[in-house]
Amino acid sequence: MYNEVRVFVENKPGKMSKVTSLLGKAGIDLLSLDLADDGQFGVFKILTAEPERAKEVLSAANMTVALYKVAVIEIPDEPGVLVKLAEALEAANLNVTDAYGCIIERGRRAVFVVKGDNLEAIEDAARSVGLRPLDSLD
Amino acid sequence: MGFVEDRVGSRYEWMSADELADHQSKALVRSVAQAAKSPWYSQKFAELGIEPADIVSRDDVTKLPFTTKEDLRLSYPMGMLTVDRELVVRMHTSSGTTGRPTAIFHTREDIDCWAELMARCLAMAGATASDVFQNMTGYGLFTGGLGLHYGAERLGMWVIPAGAGNTARQIMLIRDFGVTCIHATPSYAMHVAERMLQEGDDPKNLRLRLAFLGAEPYTEEMRLKLQDIYGFKAFNSYGLSEMNGPGVAFECPEQNGMHIWEDAYLVEVLNPETLQPVGEGEVGELVLTTLRRRAMPIIRYRTRDLTRLITSDCPCGRRHVRLGRMVGRSDDMLIVRGVNVFPSQIEEVLMRHEWLGGNYVIHLTRAEALDQMTVKVEIARDAFDGSMESLRHRRAELHKQLKEQIGFSAQVDVVEPGSLPASEGKAKRVIDER
Numbered sequence: 001m002y003n004e005v006r007v008f009v010e011n012k013p014g015k016m017s018k019v020t021s022l023l024g025k026a027g028i029d030l031l032s033l034d035l036a037d038d039g040q041f042g043v044f045k046i047l048t049a050e051p052e053r054a055k056e057v058l059s060a061a062n063m064t065v066a067l068y069k070v071a072v073i074e075i076p077d078e079p080g081v082l083v084k085l086a087e088a089l090e091a092a093n094l095n096v097t098d099a100y101g102c103i104i105e106r107g108r109r110a111v112f113v114v115k116g117d118n119l120e121a122i123e124d125a126a127r128s129v130g131l132r133p134l135d136s137l138d
Numbered sequence: 139m140g141f142v143e144d145r146v147g148s149r150y151e152w153m154s155a156d157e158l159a160d161h162q163s164k165a166l167v168r169s170v171a172q173a174a175k176s177p178w179y180s181q182k183f184a185e186l187g188i189e190p191a192d193i194v195s196r197d198d199v200t201k202l203p204f205t206t207k208e209d210l211r212l213s214y215p216m217g218m219l220t221v222d223r224e225l226v227v228r229m230h231t232s233s234g235t236t237g238r239p240t241a242i243f244h245t246r247e248d249i250d251c252w253a254e255l256m257a258r259c260l261a262m263a264g265a266t267a268s269d270v271f272q273n274m275t276g277y278g279l280f281t282g283g284l285g286l287h288y289g290a291e292r293l294g295m296w297v298i299p300a301g302a303g304n305t306a307r308q309i310m311l312i313r314d315f316g317v318t319c320i321h322a323t324p325s326y327a328m329h330v331a332e333r334m335l336q337e338g339d340d341p342k343n344l345r346l347r348l349a350f351l352g353a354e355p356y357t358e359e360m361r362l363k364l365q366d367i368y369g370f371k372a373f374n375s376y377g378l379s380e381m382n383g384p385g386v387a388f389e390c391p392e393q394n395g396m397h398i399w400e401d402a403y404l405v406e407v408l409n410p411e412t413l414q415p416v417g418e419g420e421v422g423e424l425v426l427t428t429l430r431r432r433a434m435p436i437i438r439y440r441t442r443d444l445t446r447l448i449t450s451d452c453p454c455g456r457r458h459v460r461l462g463r464m465v466g467r468s469d470d471m472l473i474v475r476g477v478n479v480f481p482s483q484i485e486e487v488l489m490r491h492e493w494l495g496g497n498y499v500i501h502l503t504r505a506e507a508l509d510q511m512t513v514k515v516e517i518a519r520d521a522f523d524g525s526m527e528s529l530r531h532r533r534a535e536l537h538k539q540l541k542e543q544i545g546f547s548a549q550v551d552v553v554e555p556g557s558l559p560a561s562e563g564k565a566k567r568v569i570d571e572r
Binding site (some may be wrong): 001008038055064065067 | 555
């Protein structure tokens with residue numbers, strides 16, 4: 001299991017640059033930045049190798065931050081892996097609420113981030129097809 | 139004169155409904171005749187063609203004009219004074235936000251009557267001459283300090299006129315003199331308790347048994363919390379300087395509404411728009427006429443305070459009608475899509491949601507000839523769990539409850555902590571851009 005960094009923001013201009021510049025100044029690399037937009041407010045979903053420190057940095061700037069549990073599954077660079085994972089999740093009848101892919105090292109290493117009601121079961125399903133859930137992105 | 143001093147006041151306190159009605163009619167006739175001696179009311183009555191002699195019973199009050207805070211300002215300094223200056227023994231003022239204060243005058247009998255009303259309040263709550271009473275509010279032009287002081291002395295209590303502030307000395311006096319009753323604002327009572335707890339003292343170890351709380355709005359939760367911390371019984375008080383100050387209405391041991399002394403005040407609860415009486419038990423503006431004040435009677439004073447009357451029989455046996463908690467100020471009333479809405483109604487719903495911070499703003503706009511209300515609320519910093527779904531769910535729940543409360547649909551905007559004006563001081567809660 002892994003912690004995604006989530007930031008509550010009103011939908012006002014300038015929020016994205018604030019988040020990215022705060023993390024940039026602190027030397028925290030962003031692996032992925034996504035905005036879930038409700039129309040009235042939004043939630044940034046940030047994947048980084050240093051979630052705890054990112055939370056500290058953003059909280060210190062009075063932003064509203066939470067760590068959010070997700071499953072991060074390592075995806076080797078070979079064909080058909082995602083299909084295997086998808087089939088395993090379906091076979092286990094697991095509800096997935098959100099998912100996205102993210103390249104860690106181009107051409108060598110990628111991860112698939114999955115959210116759902118039962119993260120442990122999602123990780124078990126990944127293991128059953130030979131994939132590795134990560135608890136660190138170093 | 140008719141403005142007879144009654145040291146104990148019990149003949150008023152235990153009047154039957156018929157006796158009260160009879161007394162009120164006679165007292166209203168006297169008050170109107172007395173008011174007509176002031177430059178302000180004599181001119182007002184003349185303009186409106188009102189003959190004081192036309193007022194023969196309490197039902198005739200509806201023939202009389204209203205008096206507003208603005209009237210008091212316009213009549214400043216002495217336009218409503220009805221007696222020779224040598225008969226005045228005291229005045230109080232309340233400061234207005236517009237600069238001009240309002241001044242209220244008292245003869246010796248008026249001060250005696252006020253002390254009697256106040257003593258009745260304290261005795262009703264259970265205080266006796268054996269109690270040691272520490273008065274922890276400011277003295278001076280503010281009516282709370284002297285009002286309680288005179289009432290407590292009239293009752294024969296041992297009075298410590300501590301005044302406001304100097305918390306260390308307050309605690310020392312309470313402890314050293316075995317104080318059993320205090321008068322304080324709820325927030326100051328909480329401050330004193332917190333100071334004691336910080337210093338490792340348990341407020342329950344004091345001898346305090348009764349607290350008279352007023353001069354600022356507070357919730358029932360705050361009362362219960364204070365009762366729990368101190369182990370005393372806390373009583374709500376209602377008063378306003380125009381009606382003397384404290385001593386207008388007070389809770390009896392039932393702690394279910396405040397008996398308003400109807401021998402001294404004629405009570406009306408009116409719709410602030412139509413100025414017609416509201417239905418039984420409905421919320422409206424409290425309108426009061428003084429019945430026992432000689433130096434400065436005030437006719438049909440629009441208090442702007444919104445409350446409802448509790449007309450059922452009180453188990454304590456007193457016939458004086460009870461006021462419910464103040465629900466707001468009529469100045470605050472908003473009319474949205476033809477519906478009367480008070481910010482306090484909205485606040486009541488918001489307070490049920492622990493995921494919200496205390497600050498909010500009600501934003502009114504008009505789109506295609508229809509009023510739109512947006513309630514902006516701050517998420518509490520700790521309440522954010524990262525989930526979009528739970529935020530949406532909470533907002534939907536709040537939206538539903540607001541609709542149930544005010545009868546129409548308001549948009550709810552969830553904003554970041556600290557982005558709305560702070561709740562302390564005179565925060566502007568309503569932005570009306572219609």
